[in-house]
Amino acid sequence: MKILRVICSPRGTASESYRLSQTLINHLIDSHQGCDFIITERGVTGLAHVDADYAEAVSKRRDPSNAHAAKGALLQSEQLIRELESADCLVIATPMHNLMVPSALKAWLDHVIQADRTFRITPEGKVGTLRDRPVFIAIASGSTFTGANARQPDFLRPWLKAVLASIGLLDVKFFSVEGTGQEPHALSATREKTAKESALYFSSRAPMPA
Numbered sequence: 001m002k003i004l005r006v007i008c009s010p011r012g013t014a015s016e017s018y019r020l021s022q023t024l025i026n027h028l029i030d031s032h033q034g035c036d037f038i039i040t041e042r043g044v045t046g047l048a049h050v051d052a053d054y055a056e057a058v059s060k061r062r063d064p065s066n067a068h069a070a071k072g073a074l075l076q077s078e079q080l081i082r083e084l085e086s087a088d089c090l091v092i093a094t095p096m097h098n099l100m101v102p103s104a105l106k107a108w109l110d111h112v113i114q115a116d117r118t119f120r121i122t123p124e125g126k127v128g129t130l131r132d133r134p135v136f137i138a139i140a141s142g143s144t145f146t147g148a149n150a151r152q153p154d155f156l157r158p159w160l161k162a163v164l165a166s167i168g169l170l171d172v173k174f175f176s177v178e179g180t181g182q183e184p185h186a187l188s189a190t191r192e193k194t195a196k197e198s199a200l201y202f203s204s205r206a207p208m209p210a
């Protein structure tokens with residue numbers, strides 16, 4: 001089974017979101033005994049933004065069968081899309097930045113959400129062209145954004161859910177470690193709570209086909 005892990009924190013593998021994503025991957029492995037896993041690590045913090053060639057090509061509604069002729073950001077975009085297409089499962093490890101996804105994740109999404117490639121524009125709106133597959137999202141935030149103790153609005157989850165749906169990814173599940181600025185003992189308790197919730201979720205989720 002191929003997992004694509006998108007790493008969005010400037011702190012990379014030392015980040016809280018990466019740590020949570022590893023907990024999720026461990027649960028996935030545990031719930032698919034006997035299955036071989038290949039994990040592709042895609043750090044996105046150094047990803048170039050889409051450029052003028054890309055914007056122009058997309059606005060001209062290019063022929064998708066001509067993808068091999070892509071250059072620059074368009075070529076990078078095509079490579080990232082193929083990496084996503086080849087994955088059976090997507091894991092996104094992301095911090096909350098200013099109530100939203102960090103700009104690095106936005107840059108990756110700008111590459112993989114491409115008109116006439118991963119979605120079509122129809123009279124009814126955008127229709128995703130990717131095969132649906134499970135998407136697990138590991139979020140870390142300094143303060144809280146869910147439940148009765150939420151201390152800030154959450155634009156991250158609804159927005160991410162909507163843009164992933166636009167390319168056909170509908171099977172999306174969020175997990176979060178919130179309040180990473182707490183005292184260490186309180187943070188440990190928060191991590192433990194999320195670990196328990198995720199263990200329960202994966203123990204009841206039907207395994208993915210091998």
Ligand SMILES: Cc1cc2nc3c(=O)[nH]c(=O)nc-3n(C[C@H](O)[C@H](O)[C@H](O)COP(=O)(O)O)c2cc1C
Pocket residue numbers: 009010011014015016017018094095096097098099100140141142143144152180181
């Ligand atoms: C630029 C920036 C913006 C941030 N904005 C928020 C925010 O809006 N809400 C929040 O709860 N935490 C915010 N934080 C704190 C991070 O979400 C928090 O430190 C988180 O644990 C980082 O996760 P990571 O270790 O995976 O990078 C922000 C941090 C940075 C660097």
